[in-house]
Amino acid sequence: MQWKLPPPSRFADRVHRWMLSRGFPVLLKIAVVWPRWLLLLGSRAVIFVVMVVYPRPKASIDGNLARILGMSTRSGRVRAARRRMLRHFGYYWLDLFRFAQLPSEAGREHLAVVQGLERVDELLEEGSGVILLTAHLGNWELGSVFLGQDERPVSVVYVEDRYPEAESFRSRLRTRGNVEEIPLEVGSGWGSLPVLRRLRENRIVAMQGDRDFDGRGIPAEFFGEDVRFPRGPFIVSLLTGAPIVPTFLTYTPDLEFRAEFRSPIRAIRTGDRESDLKRAVDAWAETLEEVVATYPDQWYTFFDYWEEYGTGERPETERDAG
Numbered sequence: 001m002q003w004k005l006p007p008p009s010r011f012a013d014r015v016h017r018w019m020l021s022r023g024f025p026v027l028l029k030i031a032v033v034w035p036r037w038l039l040l041l042g043s044r045a046v047i048f049v050v051m052v053v054y055p056r057p058k059a060s061i062d063g064n065l066a067r068i069l070g071m072s073t074r075s076g077r078v079r080a081a082r083r084r085m086l087r088h089f090g091y092y093w094l095d096l097f098r099f100a101q102l103p104s105e106a107g108r109e110h111l112a113v114v115q116g117l118e119r120v121d122e123l124l125e126e127g128s129g130v131i132l133l134t135a136h137l138g139n140w141e142l143g144s145v146f147l148g149q150d151e152r153p154v155s156v157v158y159v160e161d162r163y164p165e166a167e168s169f170r171s172r173l174r175t176r177g178n179v180e181e182i183p184l185e186v187g188s189g190w191g192s193l194p195v196l197r198r199l200r201e202n203r204i205v206a207m208q209g210d211r212d213f214d215g216r217g218i219p220a221e222f223f224g225e226d227v228r229f230p231r232g233p234f235i236v237s238l239l240t241g242a243p244i245v246p247t248f249l250t251y252t253p254d255l256e257f258r259a260e261f262r263s264p265i266r267a268i269r270t271g272d273r274e275s276d277l278k279r280a281v282d283a284w285a286e287t288l289e290e291v292v293a294t295y296p297d298q299w300y301t302f303f304d305y306w307e308e309y310g311t312g313e314r315p316e317t318e319r320d321a322g
Helices: 010-030 036-053 057-069 074-099 104-108 117-124 140-149 164-176 193-200 232-240 273-293 305-308 318-319
Strands: 113-117 130-134 154-158 179-185 204-208 218-222 224-228 244-253 256-261
Touching: 010 036, 010 074, 010 130, 010 164, 036 154, 036 224, 057 074, 057 305, 074 104, 104 140, 104 154, 117 130, 117 218, 117 256, 130 164, 130 232, 140 154, 140 164, 140 204, 140 244, 140 256, 154 193, 164 179, 193 204, 193 232, 193 318, 204 232, 218 273, 224 273, 224 305, 232 244, 232 273, 232 305
Parallel strands: 113 256, 130 204, 130 244, 154 179, 154 204
Antiparallel strands: 218 224, 244 256
């Protein structure tokens, strides 16, 4: 997931790999046995240790949060948001391990809010499939698992994690949640073919929309600067007619879940493909900015996002005004 992480020291890398190889098998077992409140406390302790051993991402996290919150990186609110974000990241792993293995009723007990799911079912009736576009926010993996447990036809497109050990456990949990996997090889010109086939089978295809892995993204305004967003989901929508539904599974203050299926975005053909794509990407960027601004401490970005994906340009409307 975090290919752009600052490189860890040799010691930090060894500790991380040891925790994945030894800790994840233990978590797989205890996640369905121990009470959730105890597991949540344990996840906080583990994340604390990880960040003591590997503190380098903290500066990037603070920089991202400072931009989102409109504050200095030295602000106490920024540091508090960083601590909450790290805790939420621990909860993400714990809850994925827990609810992907338990019966679907266990997860539903914690779904405090579900908005717009009926919209997805209505769109499936059109027969072109549905693209659920999300971000590395809240518990995005668990959202797909919940849908799969409800016997909806779900496929997930993913780029393999920097640590293969982590991805292998994700894969196991997706499978247990009745979720089909579509691995995406960065730079592969044929990566969209399995996605096209699944949409033509009228399946739900979940994709990530906040990171441009191949450097060919489409710029759109995001917190005051143009940022490159991946073009893949929007090209697929343009080719198939599948609507894009911005989808987010976030934590409530009492650590229940809130599922939101937003109004669909449609990439409509007018004969000018780049303009068609740009309109759809702009709509997505606007939605994502709203959600990240609402849940800044649930957007798991451990590198300088604007340095990596920013174009260094102000939005076109601001340049025109100047």
